[in-house]
Structure formats: structure tokens, C-alpha cells
Amino acid sequence: MRYAETGFNLEIDLSRGNIERVATDPKLTEIYLGGQGTAGKIQWDRVPPEVDPFSPDNLLIFSTGLLHGTPIPGANRTAVDTFSPQTNLYSHSLFGGFFGPELKHAGYDKIVIRGKASDLVYLWINNDKVEIRDAGHLRGKGALETGALIKEELNDPDAQVAAIGLAGENRVYMATIEHANSSASRGVGVIMGDKRLKAIAVRGTKDINVARPAELFEICNPMYQEIYDNPYCGDAFLHEDDEGWHVNNFAWGNARERQKDFWNKEREEKWKGISDSVRLRWTGCYNCPKDCHQAISYPGRQTYFQKCYSKLTYAMAAYKELDFNYDILGVTQEHGLDGYSTPQILAFAIELYEAGILTDRDLPKFPSDSGERFFYLVEKIVRREGIGDALANGVYHAARQIGRGAEEFDHNSMKKFEQLPLKLKMINYPYFLMYATGEKMTITQTEGSYPQIPIADKKEREQFVKNWDAAPERFKKWFLEWEPRSHPSVEASVNICDWNETMHYIDDAIGTCAFLSSFRGQFGGRPPYHLYNLPNFISHATGMDLDSDALWEIGRRNRNLIRALNVRRGLRRMDEKPPEDHWKIRDPEMETKLLDAYYEFKGWNNEGIPTTETLDELGLDYVSADFIERGILTDSEGTPSQETSSEKEKK
Amino acid sequence: MSDGPKKKVVKDIKVDLDKCIGCRACEVACSAFHARPKYSSTNPSMSRIRVVIDDLNDVYVPIRAGDYTPAECTGRNTYTINGKQYKECSFCGVSCPSRDLFKEPGSGLPLKCDMCEDDPPLSEPMCVQVCTHDALTYQEREEEGQAEEMQEELEIGLESLADRYGLEKLKDIVARMSMKTDK
Numbered sequence: 001m002r003y004a005e006t007g008f009n010l011e012i013d014l015s016r017g018n019i020e021r022v023a024t025d026p027k028l029t030e031i032y033l034g035g036q037g038t039a040g041k042i043q044w045d046r047v048p049p050e051v052d053p054f055s056p057d058n059l060l061i062f063s064t065g066l067l068h069g070t071p072i073p074g075a076n077r078t079a080v081d082t083f084s085p086q087t088n089l090y091s092h093s094l095f096g097g098f099f100g101p102e103l104k105h106a107g108y109d110k111i112v113i114r115g116k117a118s119d120l121v122y123l124w125i126n127n128d129k130v131e132i133r134d135a136g137h138l139r140g141k142g143a144l145e146t147g148a149l150i151k152e153e154l155n156d157p158d159a160q161v162a163a164i165g166l167a168g169e170n171r172v173y174m175a176t177i178e179h180a181n182s183s184a185s186r187g188v189g190v191i192m193g194d195k196r197l198k199a200i201a202v203r204g205t206k207d208i209n210v211a212r213p214a215e216l217f218e219i220c221n222p223m224y225q226e227i228y229d230n231p232y233c234g235d236a237f238l239h240e241d242d243e244g245w246h247v248n249n250f251a252w253g254n255a256r257e258r259q260k261d262f263w264n265k266e267r268e269e270k271w272k273g274i275s276d277s278v279r280l281r282w283t284g285c286y287n288c289p290k291d292c293h294q295a296i297s298y299p300g301r302q303t304y305f306q307k308c309y310s311k312l313t314y315a316m317a318a319y320k321e322l323d324f325n326y327d328i329l330g331v332t333q334e335h336g337l338d339g340y341s342t343p344q345i346l347a348f349a350i351e352l353y354e355a356g357i358l359t360d361r362d363l364p365k366f367p368s369d370s371g372e373r374f375f376y377l378v379e380k381i382v383r384r385e386g387i388g389d390a391l392a393n394g395v396y397h398a399a400r401q402i403g404r405g406a407e408e409f410d411h412n413s414m415k416k417f418e419q420l421p422l423k424l425k426m427i428n429y430p431y432f433l434m435y436a437t438g439e440k441m442t443i444t445q446t447e448g449s450y451p452q453i454p455i456a457d458k459k460e461r462e463q464f465v466k467n468w469d470a471a472p473e474r475f476k477k478w479f480l481e482w483e484p485r486s487h488p489s490v491e492a493s494v495n496i497c498d499w500n501e502t503m504h505y506i507d508d509a510i511g512t513c514a515f516l517s518s519f520r521g522q523f524g525g526r527p528p529y530h531l532y533n534l535p536n537f538i539s540h541a542t543g544m545d546l547d548s549d550a551l552w553e554i555g556r557r558n559r560n561l562i563r564a565l566n567v568r569r570g571l572r573r574m575d576e577k578p579p580e581d582h583w584k585i586r587d588p589e590m591e592t593k594l595l596d597a598y599y600e601f602k603g604w605n606n607e608g609i610p611t612t613e614t615l616d617e618l619g620l621d622y623v624s625a626d627f628i629e630r631g632i633l634t635d636s637e638g639t640p641s642q643e644t645s646s647e648k649e650k651k
Numbered sequence: 652m653s654d655g656p657k658k659k660v661v662k663d664i665k666v667d668l669d670k671c672i673g674c675r676a677c678e679v680a681c682s683a684f685h686a687r688p689k690y691s692s693t694n695p696s697m698s699r700i701r702v703v704i705d706d707l708n709d710v711y712v713p714i715r716a717g718d719y720t721p722a723e724c725t726g727r728n729t730y731t732i733n734g735k736q737y738k739e740c741s742f743c744g745v746s747c748p749s750r751d752l753f754k755e756p757g758s759g760l761p762l763k764c765d766m767c768e769d770d771p772p773l774s775e776p777m778c779v780q781v782c783t784h785d786a787l788t789y790q791e792r793e794e795e796g797q798a799e800e801m802q803e804e805l806e807i808g809l810e811s812l813a814d815r816y817g818l819e820k821l822k823d824i825v826a827r828m829s830m831k832t833d834k
């Protein structure tokens with residue numbers, strides 16, 4: 001019997017209308033766990049680097065995490081993996097809610113979608129019965145509206161639906177996939193739209209078995225209260241009315257400037273009043289006691305769910321107040337637009353207009369108010385109308401398509417992808433590495449375990465370290481030594497980047513929410529799930545014997561496999577740099593040193609390519625063989641550098 | 652058994668709809684507790700408590716499985732409370748033919764909340780234990796009157812089978828089965 005997982009994937013070929021239920025190899029679970037890990041293996045095997053993201057041969061994979069459908073609280077994030085037309089690289093997104101667990105109960109660990117439908121369709125998975133159904137009547141419908149309509153026509157209120165809006169249908173690069181209270185961002189909706197798949201509805205009523213039930217339950221039950229009581233996990237920021245941290249530290253407009261005198265007590269009162277008046281309730285995801293999502297009812301808008309920092313992104317990009325943000329989110333989320341990248345492209349367009357690069361010919365009857373301009377541009381973009389057609393390709397591509405000097409205004413993208421609007425003064429060593437080398441395109445998918453800032457008071461620092469169960473020993477020493485306004489050493493920086501990213505690779509394989517683990521150690525240092533308690537949960541659920549070292553090793557393996565996907569598509573050292581003006585004060589010499597040290601530590605060559613030795617040691621010898629065959633690695637590059645063995649020792 | 656009339660203990664789960672965050676932890680815990688062997692599987696559709704969610708209308712209603720009935724109601728109710736309309740049957744826990752709720756998938760046998768009867772008894776039913784937001788809270792109180800024998804799960808199941816296939820047929824099968832076992 002397979003525990004925790006179902007042992008079956010659903011293979012959908014939209015071109016031929018073919019549906020297959022395929023048994024999976026249990027060995028793969030031991031090697032990659034599941035989720036992003038096993039999806040990466042499928043992408044490696046089946047999507048060679050020549051495949052254009054818009055080719056029918058590109059895959060769109062919905063993966064449950066290994067722990068979905070078990071009683072482990074907070075295991076509910078579904079991974080969506082594909083290749084992106086914006087970056088031509090690996091594209092990875094996650095969404096919470098209820099979809100993954102429902103899919104597990106329907107009897108599948110993954111949905112692997114290939115081909116393209118001839119016209120708009122949706123997928124209906126009802127346990128063993130799977131149908132591709134016409135979605136012509138849903139064309140142009142909002143994302144959550146689509147979910148409600150599908151549930152009604154299927155007469156199944158318990159079905160879980162993930163859908164795209166108009167943005168996805170029109171292959172807008174910032175398109176999301178929306179589900180219940182959650183969104184899959186970072187542009188995966190564009191591929192769903194390209195495949196003409198409007199939605200996936202799933203209903204499952206089967207059991208998920210776990211290997212050691214009594215032991216697992218014993219450690220799960222106390223987690224509800226622990227997670228609920230823990231002030232450092234969940235979306236702690238969203239529950240605060242004091243927005244000073246985001247408002248003061250993030251840049252306004254097209255990621256341009258910080259407004260340090262904007263926030264005050266009076267504004268806090270006013271904004272609190274706005275939030276309280278539009279919030280219907282706080283909601284949570286499947287089997288998790290944290291309530292990280294606001295159900296919002298804004299006058300004139302359908303009810304929608306606001307999460308994370310999207311509460312402010314539109315307001316800050318448009319230099320507006322909070323009510324504007326709540327208003328426009330009601331429109332953009334139904335269109336299925338990413339709340340992080342979209343505000344930046346809107347602000348970018350306004351800058352181009354003000355600089356005379358875009359004119360009234362490009363933007364006929366362009367309003368004068370920045371808020372009205374945002375609404376105007378959104379409609380152009382989701383329909384790819386006029387200038388909206390270029391803007392729909394994201395800042396990097398739009399700048400080059402528009403030309404006339406527009407390239408100068410693309411200052412906040414990295415690997416052709418919009419980054420968080422952060423403009424800081426002094427280069428930060430670990431952050432430099434995390435930005436430069438991340439495969440997941442945004443810093444939020446890499447940072448999170450090691451604190452962002454040191455603790456000034458020595459006593460407090462010692463206390464923090466004493467309670468820091470989540471941290472491997474070496475980090476405690478580095479944190480104790482870390483004084484304000486000083487940089488961690490190169491060695492510490494490399495390790496910090498390594499730990500941070502590894503925890504995300506673990507989360508994304510088992511399906512636990514980063515707000516309970518990989519993203520939440522950085523404030524307070526007490527994530528409910530960490531390297532030292534997760535093995536127990538995984539072992540009891542699956543029956544696999546696993547300790548922290550073995551779990552770390554799988555995280556490393558998945559990280560290298562995903563790296564390899566990008567390397568095979570051409571990613572090299574020259575691409576690994578943060579946005580040009582992310583820090584005002586840079587240190588090119590140190591940056592070179594950091595990147596050298598990081599590559600060496602990871603067992604990668606000077607171009608950032610994992611060496612044969614590194615790959616083989618992780619059991620990824622099929623990757624090294626492919627690299628040698630393609631000439632990406634030569635035989636001599638298989639020779640390890642001296643330092644690679646140190647990574648092993650330090651674990 | 653003592654001679655005098657025993658006081659009835661009423662076990663009560665209070666439901667505060669405003670506090671529900673829709674996480675469905677109650678469903679997970681309930682289905683695991685009632686799995687055989689205990690905790691060996693989870694499956695919300697086997698849960699004896701379900702959160703009926705209509706998120707675009709801000710409706711979150713945890714309903715506990717009540718009695719089984721072979722017949723549908725003659726009419727239905729829809730409620731509007733504070734301007735919010737609840738779908739018909741929103742507050743009803745009966746396992747009945749009009750909907751899929753509170754039936755084992757596959758067999759269709761009815762499910763009924765037993766307040767997590769266990770030996771030794773739990774401090775609170777599982778659904779209440781995992782509801783950290785206190786949308787579900789538990790209390791016991793004594794009431795005058797005769798304690799009623801709880802109808803056992805097996806009996807409820809047999810009753811529904813009898814309704815579906817006829818009591819005579821059921822008796823025949825049980826008789827045949829016991830003959831087999833006797834051999």
C-alpha cells in the first residue's frame with residue numbers, strides 16, 4: 001500500500017483529448033519526495049530545452065505535496081510548474097486553499113497537462129471519472145465567478161476549482177490561476193490559457209492512508225494549538241493595521257522611491273477603518289488554524305480574497321490610498337492578474353507616458369488621475385488591446401517592444417521578471433546571493449529561515465539563539481557574532497543562502513505552507529515546522545525512514561535538479577545578478593567573491609553549472625550525462641573543486 | 652444500573668458561524684478519529700461534521716450529522732439572516748436522500764455524529780479540539796428526564812439498508828451469512 005500519496009498521476013493530452021491514469025514509481029518518492037521535486041523530474045525527462053513555452057509539448061503540472069490529505073496541519077499548497085514565456089526558464093508557483101488535498105482524495109498526486117485544446121475547455125475530475133468539457137460559455141468570465149458557475153452546473157458545491165480569468169485566456173504573462181482564497185502567481189496562468197484550459201474542477205471522496213496512524217496523530221494534534229498561538233507564523237503582517245514596515249521600506253510608483261513620512265497614526269486609523277468596513281471575515285486554508293486571507297466585499301465588486309502584501313501593491317504603485325487598492329483588487333483578481341508584477345507594469349506605463357515615450361496615440365483618452373489610469377490600463381492589458389498587447393508581456397519585454405528609450409525604465413526586473421519594489425542603500429551579502437541565484441524568480445521563494453536583521457542587544461541575541469530549535473548549529477554561532485551594520489562573512493552568507501533556499505525546496509516537495517516553515521523563521525525564529533521536526537511527520541505519514549540529514553539531502557537534490565532545468569535552457573553566470581539599482585551602494589569585487597564562493601560551496605563550476613561529481617553524488621547522473629552529451633559540461637569539468645567536500649562536513 | 656430515573660446528559664456543540672475560518676480541520680479530525688483502525692486514514696467526505704461553504708456569499712456553516720431518514724422533507728427552507736441568504740438545508744444535519752451529505756461515499760450508508768464516544772472518554776469531541784478559533788465549543792449539561800439509549804451506528808446502518816432493500820431481504824441475507832459462519 002502507498003502511504004500519504006496515491007501512487008497515481010493523471011495525464012491529460014488536450015490536443016488529442018486523451019486522459020490516462022498512470023501509476024508512479026514509489027522509488028521516485030524516496031528520491032524527490034513529491035510536489036515540485038517529482039514534477040521537476042517529469043519536466044527534465046519530457047520537456048527538452050528546445051521546447052518553446054508556447055509549444056504544445058510544454059507541460060503544465062499541478063502537484064499535490066507529499067503530505068496533502070494527511071492529518072498534518074497546514075499541508076495544503078499545490079505546486080504549479082511549467083516553463084515561462086516571459087523568462088524562457090523554469091516557472092514555479094504555489095497556491096494554498098483546498099485544491100491539492102481534494103485532488104489527493106480523488107486519487108491523484110499530480111495532473112500533468114500537455115497539448116492544447118482546440119477551443120476553451122475545462123477539466124472535471126470526479127474520483128475515477130475524468131472529463132474534458134466545453135468551456136465556451138465561461139469565456140471572459142472572472143476566475144472565482146468561473147468556479148461558482150462550474151460548481152453550479154456540476155451540481156457539486158464541494159468541488160474545488162482552479163481557474164484563469166481573462167488575463168490567462170489572452171495569454172497575459174502576469175496571469176495567475178485563482179482558487180478559492182488563493183492565487184498561483186508568477187505567471188503560470190499564461191500557460192493554462194495557452195493550452196485553452198479555463199479551469200480544473202476536482203472532487204474526491206477516497207481515503208488517504210498513513211503509515212503509522214497513532215504516532216502521527218499524536219504529533220499532529222498539538223500542532224493546531226501551537227500554530228494558532230505562534231505569533232511568528234501565518235501572515236503576521238496582514239493582521240496588523242500598522243503598515244509602517246511595508247509602506248516605509250518598499251518603493252512607490254514603478255519601484256522608484258520610498259516615502260518615509262507617509263505613515264502616521266492618523267493614516268493608520270483611517271486605513272484600519274477602511275479595512276474593517278470591507279472585510280467580511282478572515283479565512284484559512286485546508287486544515288490550518290491560521291487565518292491569512294481576508295474575504296473582502298468592496299462596494300460594486302464581487303467578493304474576493306486578499307492575501308499577503310497585495311493589500312498595498314496597487315496603492316503604492318499608483319500613489320493612492322488603501323481604498324483604491326481594495327477597489328482595483330476586486331477587478332484584477334477576477335481577471336486573474338498577479339498582484340505583485342501587475343502594479344509595476346501599470347506604473348511603468350504611466351512613467352513612459354509622462355516621459356513622452358507613450359503618447360495619446362498609444363493611450364487614447366488616457367485619464368489624468370493615476371487610479372483611473374490603472375483601471376484603464378488593466379482593461380487594455382487583459383484584452384491585449386493596443387499598447388496593452390506589449391504591456392501584457394511584462395516590463396522587460398514591453399520595454400524592448402516599445403523601444404524609444406523605454407528600456408531605461410525597466411530597472412526592477414531580474415532574469416526578465418519583475419521583482420519586489422525594494423530599493424535599498426547598502427548591498428546585503430546573503431541577499432545578493434539569494435537574488436542572483438534563485439530559480440524561483442522572486443526573493444520570497446528563497447528567503448525566510450535566517451533573520452533579515454541582527455539583534456542589537458547581546459542578551460536578547462543569546463536568548464533568541466537559545467530558543468532557536470529550527471537552526472542548524474553553525475547558524476547560531478554566526479548569529480551570535482552578527483553586530484548591527486556589519487556584514488556576515490562570506491562563509492556565513494553562502495550558508496545562509498543555502499539554508500534559506502533548501503527549506504523552500506523541502507516545503508515545495510511536501511506541500512507544507514511556507515508561512516509555517518521556510519518563510520517564517522526569519523522573524524522570531526520559531527517556525528512550527530523545521531528541519532528537525534519535519535522528518536518525524538514525513539516518516540510517520542509515509543513509512544519512509546528519514547532524518548534531518550536525509551531530508552536536507554533531498555532538498556539539495558531537488559535544488560540541483562531545478563537548477564539543471566534552467567542550465568539546460570541556457571542560464572549562466574551572466575544572468576545571475578539582482579536588479580541594477582536594488583542597492584545604491586554596490587561592491588563588484590565582493591559580489592564576484594560571493595558568487596565564486598557560493599558556486600564552489602554548491603559544487604557548481606564557475607558558470608554556475610552543477611559539476612558531474614555533484615550531480616552524481618546526488619543520484620542525478622542522468623543530468624550529468626545529458627550535460628556532457630550536450631557539451632554543457634566537459635569531462636574535465638566533472639573534476640570537483642577542493643572546497644565542495646566542505647559543504648558535506650558543515651551540515 | 653441504579654433504580655431511580657437517571658438524569659439526561661445533554662452534550663452540546665455550540666457553533667459560532669462568525670468565528671469559522673473555513674479551514675475544515677474539524678472534517679479532517681473527525682474522519683481520522685472514525686477511521687478503522689483509528690487515525691489510519693483521513694477523508695472529509697467520511698466526516699460527521701461538514702463545513703458547508705459558499706465563499707462568495709460569506710457562508711460558512713459547520714453542520715453535524717444527525718439522524719438518518721429515508722424520506723425527503725415535504726418542503727424546504729431557505730433562511731435569510733442579516734441580509735445574507737443561506738442555501739436550503741443549510742442548518743440541517745439529517746442524512747437524507749435530497750443530498751450527498753453524511754453518507755459514506757460508495758456504500759451510501761448514513762453517517763451520524765456520536766460525539767466521539769470513546770473509552771476512556773475524550774475531554775471534548777475531536778472537531779472541537781482542533782477548532783482553535785472556537786467556532787465550535789463543547790459543553791455538557793444535565794437535564795431532567797430519562798436518559799435515552801443511543802442508537803448504535805450498526806443499527807442506523809441496518810435501518811438504512813432495510814429501507815433500501817426491504818427488511819425481509821436483509822433478514823434472509825443475515826440468516827444466510829450466519830449459516831455460513833456456523834459451518
